[in-house]
Amino acid sequence: MAGEMQKWVLMATAQTPTNIAVIKYWGKRNEDLILAINDSISVTLDPAHLCTTTTVAVSPTFDQDRMWLNGKEISLLGGRYQNCLREIRSRATDLEDEKQGIKITKREWEKLHVHIASHNNFPTAAGLASSAAGFACLVFSLAKLMNVKEDQGALSAIARQGSGSACRSLYGGFVKWVMGKEENGSDSIAVQLADEKHWDDLVIVIAVVSSRQKETSSTSGMRDTVETSMLIQHRAKEVVPKRIVQMEDAIKKHDFAAFADLTCADSNQFHAVCLDTYPPIFYMNDTSHKIISCVEKWNRSAGTPQVAYTFDAGPNAVLIARNRKTAAELLQRLLFHFPPNSDTDLNSYVIGDKSILQDAGVQDMKDVEALPPPPEIKDKVPSQKCKGDVSYFICTRPGRGPVLLSDESQALLNPATGLPK
Amino acid sequence: MAGEMQKWVLMATAQTPTNIAVIKYWGKRNEDLILAINDSISVTLDPAHLCTTTTVAVSPTFDQDRMWLNGKEISLLGGRYQNCLREIRSRATDLEDEKQGIKITKREWEKLHVHIASHNNFPTAAGLASSAAGFACLVFSLAKLMNVKEDQGALSAIARQGSGSACRSLYGGFVKWVMGKEENGSDSIAVQLADEKHWDDLVIVIAVVSSRQKETSSTSGMRDTVETSMLIQHRAKEVVPKRIVQMEDAIKKHDFAAFADLTCADSNQFHAVCLDTYPPIFYMNDTSHKIISCVEKWNRSAGTPQVAYTFDAGPNAVLIARNRKTAAELLQRLLFHFPPNSDTDLNSYVIGDKSILQDAGVQDMKDVEALPPPPEIKDKVPSQKCKGDVSYFICTRPGRGPVLLSDESQALLNPATGLPK
Numbered sequence: 117m118a119g120e121m122q123k124w125v126l127m128a129t130a131q132t133p134t135n136i137a138v139i140k141y142w143g144k145r146n147e148d149l150i151l152a153i154n155d156s157i158s159v160t161l162d163p164a165h166l167c168t169t170t171t172v173a174v175s176p177t178f179d180q181d182r183m184w185l186n187g188k189e190i191s192l193l194g195g196r197y198q199n200c201l202r203e204i205r206s207r208a209t210d211l212e213d214e215k216q217g218i219k220i221t222k223r224e225w226e227k228l229h230v231h232i233a234s235h236n237n238f239p240t241a242a243g244l245a246s247s248a249a250g251f252a253c254l255v256f257s258l259a260k261l262m263n264v265k266e267d268q269g270a271l272s273a274i275a276r277q278g279s280g281s282a283c284r285s286l287y288g289g290f291v292k293w294v295m296g297k298e299e300n301g302s303d304s305i306a307v308q309l310a311d312e313k314h315w316d317d318l319v320i321v322i323a324v325v326s327s328r329q330k331e332t333s334s335t336s337g338m339r340d341t342v343e344t345s346m347l348i349q350h351r352a353k354e355v356v357p358k359r360i361v362q363m364e365d366a367i368k369k370h371d372f373a374a375f376a377d378l379t380c381a382d383s384n385q386f387h388a389v390c391l392d393t394y395p396p397i398f399y400m401n402d403t404s405h406k407i408i409s410c411v412e413k414w415n416r417s418a419g420t421p422q423v424a425y426t427f428d429a430g431p432n433a434v435l436i437a438r439n440r441k442t443a444a445e446l447l448q449r450l451l452f453h454f455p456p457n458s459d460t461d462l463n464s465y466v467i468g469d470k471s472i473l474q475d476a477g478v479q480d481m482k483d484v485e486a487l488p489p490p491p492e493i494k495d496k497v498p499s500q501k502c503k504g505d506v507s508y509f510i511c512t513r514p515g516r517g518p519v520l521l522s523d524e525s526q527a528l529l530n531p532a533t534g535l536p537k
Numbered sequence: 538m539a540g541e542m543q544k545w546v547l548m549a550t551a552q553t554p555t556n557i558a559v560i561k562y563w564g565k566r567n568e569d570l571i572l573a574i575n576d577s578i579s580v581t582l583d584p585a586h587l588c589t590t591t592t593v594a595v596s597p598t599f600d601q602d603r604m605w606l607n608g609k610e611i612s613l614l615g616g617r618y619q620n621c622l623r624e625i626r627s628r629a630t631d632l633e634d635e636k637q638g639i640k641i642t643k644r645e646w647e648k649l650h651v652h653i654a655s656h657n658n659f660p661t662a663a664g665l666a667s668s669a670a671g672f673a674c675l676v677f678s679l680a681k682l683m684n685v686k687e688d689q690g691a692l693s694a695i696a697r698q699g700s701g702s703a704c705r706s707l708y709g710g711f712v713k714w715v716m717g718k719e720e721n722g723s724d725s726i727a728v729q730l731a732d733e734k735h736w737d738d739l740v741i742v743i744a745v746v747s748s749r750q751k752e753t754s755s756t757s758g759m760r761d762t763v764e765t766s767m768l769i770q771h772r773a774k775e776v777v778p779k780r781i782v783q784m785e786d787a788i789k790k791h792d793f794a795a796f797a798d799l800t801c802a803d804s805n806q807f808h809a810v811c812l813d814t815y816p817p818i819f820y821m822n823d824t825s826h827k828i829i830s831c832v833e834k835w836n837r838s839a840g841t842p843q844v845a846y847t848f849d850a851g852p853n854a855v856l857i858a859r860n861r862k863t864a865a866e867l868l869q870r871l872l873f874h875f876p877p878n879s880d881t882d883l884n885s886y887v888i889g890d891k892s893i894l895q896d897a898g899v900q901d902m903k904d905v906e907a908l909p910p911p912p913e914i915k916d917k918v919p920s921q922k923c924k925g926d927v928s929y930f931i932c933t934r935p936g937r938g939p940v941l942l943s944d945e946s947q948a949l950l951n952p953a954t955g956l957p958k
């Protein structure tokens with residue numbers, strides 16, 4: 117960077133996946149550093165269907181740090197953003213961009229302001245862990261921009277300070293967040309257990325459940341649980357450590373039965389400790405319960421698990437099918453029980469990987485109406501279908517970790533002004 | 538009893554209350570004897586509003602044991618009925634009824650068959666612990682008929698073998714079921730902590746919640762919990778013992794704040810271990826959750842608990858108000874959020890002690906419609922009221938234990954034939 121004011125803007129754009137925990141993170145031992153009271157394990161979701169794209173830029177012309185989320189400017193004053201920005205800046209290294217003729221030294225990074233534009237390819241308010249993908253993408257893209265040389269593990273520890281579960285979005289496939297022991301959180305990082313190709317049979321269907329209730333934020337919810345639940349410490353100290361070992365083993369061996377049993381039981385236990393919180397926290401609603409019943413009946417009649425379910429801090433169901441065939445059968449069951457409202461287009465009711473819908477033999481609303489009751493309930497078909505209880509379904513699969521997008525057309529900031537396009 | 542066949546019928550009629558646990562019983566350590574894995578504490582409900590009436594009869598003309606429940610003959614072959622009948626018969630003593638000129642010796646009781654007619658003054662299917670009142674009444678009335686000399690504690694241990702919670706219905710007021718230590722269950726009995734006059738400020742409002750879901754029976758539910766929940770043993774061994782001590786103290790001191798906090802937290806924890814069961818058990822539904830929210834908001838805004846809530850193995854809410862004034866305010870809130878369907882008569886929508894309705898200033902549907910939103914939600918009045926989500930409300934209070942009804946007109950069996958009237 118020369119002494120005189122220059123007009124250049126240096127940018128980096130990255131895409132980062134969201135993830136769904138199969139062994140849940142719930143409860144912090146340190147609120148500021150975001151250190152968990154137990155390990156957790158997640159599956160990274162295919163960014164083709166659920167991801168955050170973030171462009172970060174620096175320029176000597178920027179006079180403050182600014183951020184836009186889904187086109188709207190938001191404040192960066194919160195401690196979580198400040199922690200991430202500070203940690204990344206402190207690790208910036210000398211950079212030379214020959215094409216643009218820009219040189220930035222380690223010391224100069226401290227004085228340069230950043231512009232950040234972030235966009236989710238899914239509804240932010242739908243309770244689909246947008247903060248995990250968002251903070252992971254912020255940290256990853258800033259690290260690339262600022263020539264940070266640390267490995268993904270170190271970056272995950274920074275993303276963790278933005279949102280705990282964000283650390284797991286630094287990798288694709290199957291990821292463990294190791295809670296760590298250090299006071300300063302340096303060993304509380306994500307590690308990849310296996311990449312997304314390791315177990316590519318799995319298909320994931322997310323039911324976005326309609327809800328009128330305002331949900332408790334996970335930050336305040338887990339704080340209340342740690343303060344008031346008489347069961348959470350037993351869960352964190354006695355139950356989860358064993359499940360982590362078993363889950364790692366199930367993933368390693370592609371043991372779907374063990375994977376499903378552990379996933380479902382741990383989701384249920386997470387919601388159990390929420391209920392044991394005072395005042396109690398309810399994230400699942402009657403629709404969530406019906407989806408669980410539907411899956412449980414099927415799994416029982418099949419003799420071995422076909423589908424696992426897991427629910428985060430909201431009523432949405434994340435359903436993991438053992439393979440494509442099972443996923444198509446799952447979608448048939450879901451559409452039988454939860455058909456779209458009559459004014460809803462099937463094309464917008466099942467989104468993501470639509471080939472699953474084809475496998476299910478469902479092309480239009482007539483096919484939905486013609487779906488037979490699943491064999492496991494044929495003697496007691498419900499008198500009423502639950503129209504409108506699900507907003508839409510997203511079909512996806514385990515996916516890759518963060519990537520840098522080199523195509524400048526995908527950037528969210530204007531390369532000339534550094535402002536949102 | 539003379540040698541020759543005689544035509545006499547000897548009868549006894551009793552009335553026994555139901556009860557609501559405030560520290561919950563969930564989980565058996567012995568399925569046959571019905572021995573619990575933790576102590577529990579309940580409040581006996583006023584039999585004027587919720588009770589079972591049972592008439593038992595013996596006659597040399599009866600050729601088998603028979604029972605009618607709410608007018609319909611049911612089988613007595615189940616182990617639980619057989620256990621209660623056997624235990625009571627073995628404790629029968631010599632009886633002389635001078636009025637009718639009947640003498641029955643201890644040995645003769647063994648050969649005499651019984652007729653039993655039982656009736657609940659509330660809907661059996663509504664999930665209002667009818668089995669507790671039912672078995673308590675069966676055991677109590679048979680004990681009176683057969684001149685059993687044992688005390689209420691010993692009778693409670695017999696009723697326990699019919700239905701665990703039945704043992705607590707042998708006393709009025711506030712009752713503890715001591716889990717006991719003996720293998721044979723002889724020390725697993727109910728004891729009265731305080732009678733119903735000890736704390737007669739309390740008013741109880743039961744919301745009978747509409748539900749289309751078939752519920753898991755508590756017998757199979759608690760078996761599944763003991764077999765699969767990773768939290769239930771911690772609850773039984775570490776959490777409940779402390780709560781029992783605190784609850785006894787709260788009752789002794791009329792400490793409503795402590796009573797309410799313990800009652801709500803223990804109800805929530807019971808439902809938490811149900812959720813931690815595999816497959817998970819859901820007893821509460823969205824309406825139950827809404828009732829909890831309504832109470833929690835009020836309690837928080839009041840600064841100290843006004844109402845406690847507790848839910849058994851179903852969606853019905855049992856709400857315990859600190860006094861009559863609070864109960865009237867509670868009923869106003871409940872009717873505001875959960876007005877009756879337009880075709881429902883207010884008189885059949887709020888039953889039991891209707892003076893609470895008068896205190897609430899509600900005389901007809903116009904008064905219900907005119908109810909203002911409670912102050913604690915005045916800034917965010919829900920857009921939609923939950924019409925039809927509650928079937929009806931029962932207003933009641935803590936009540937007395939079992940009583941013998943000497944008025945023969947209240948008997949459910951015909952004194953001449955020993956058959957249902």
